[in-house]
Amino acid sequence: MRPRSTTARPGDSELLIGRLHTEKPFHTVREAGLTSWLLIYNLGGEGVFHHPGGVQRTKPGDAVLFPSGFARDYGATRKSSYRRFYAEFHPRAEWHELLQWPELAPSLRHLSIRTDSARHAIELTFTEAIALGLSHHPRREAFARNALEKILLWCDTENPLGKSALIDPRIRRALDHLTQHLAEPITLAALARHCGLSVSRLSWLFHHATGTSPLQYLEICRMNRARQLLRLTPNPIQDIAAEVGYADPFYFSMRFKRHTGKSPRAYRQAA
Structure with missing residues (x-):
């Protein structure tokens, strides 16, 4: 069974944003060398992310980040619904401070979004970005990239390494x-x-x-x-x-x- 998905590439070959829903186990491996970053935000179910130091299992409200250049190894092992948003992107220079999340390994970073306000804002912004990306709005690319920046800013409010942690x-x-x-x-x-x-x-x-x-x-x-x-x-x-x-x-x-x-x-x- 193929995963149900909603994907938007809002006129920008460097940004892909969408939502996926799978109900069976799957395993995805991407070899090292990709120049893009990948953000995955868990909406429901359990995601499994492999890294050199072990395995990270995610729950709703967890976000993981694959930096560019590293292999990606992730999936789901349970026969249950796994729902997530994702964004594959090339970051703007000013975003790099927002991407300094706690590292599980050089190839994988992780945040738990604990507050209801941050979760709501992230999920709403993802939904709006997907809808705009699928539209014919002449500014859909700019809207989508601004939405992704907003998502990263909300993630930063939950980042123990970020300024908000003070x-x-x-x-x-x-x-x-x-x-x-x-x-x-x-x-x-x-x-x-x-x-x-x-x-x-x-x-x-x-x-x-x-x-x-x-x-x-x-x-x-x-x-x-x-x-x-x-x-x-x-x-x-x-x-x-x-x-x-x-x-x-x-x-x-x-x-x-x-x-x-x-x-x-x-x-x-x-x-």
Whole structure:
């Protein structure tokens, strides 16, 4: 049985991105010398990756990376569904920092994507990139490469060797919670409970990591989102205020003007 697949080569011979679904064991071996890199992200089931030091079995949320020049030896051994996204690509020069994942061997790198927000973002971006690659959009190649860069950036947030690893995981949880709940009332005490910290400890760690307080950061995120909505949508200002957490549109206008120097209406007219 051949694997069911959705593959897009969005006008770029150096980028191949897609999704595969197999239900029987398989084994793939590619000899050394390939100039491309290969990223495989596990959506479901178990993948098996062989390297000189042993075997790595992957579960949903795991990502593996084959650098260029090395042999590739992988597959699935169980008679069960194995679903994955993949991208074969030649990296841009500025991507190499994003590709410094923990090595199982020189020929294989591995990350476990643990947070729900990162998993959701990676899976959504892969899906969008495949759809664009299969379209006739004149900019599909640029969109696809930008989508791959976004995927690598999200992977980097889970990379213990990356810059994001310097942020306390409890503060990353706070950052995720704030950005995902802009419309909801959030108190410092509730945020501290969500992160398993005292209010004072949360405040200190958050300021140390970001240079600002949690509630100041929340307001900055709300105003950035409001700017986007004012530029890109015709929504009434009171609806935008509610969408970014302000029940009172007059108070929203006052805070918006303090951040931007303009009222929401004037900002929209100038955009």
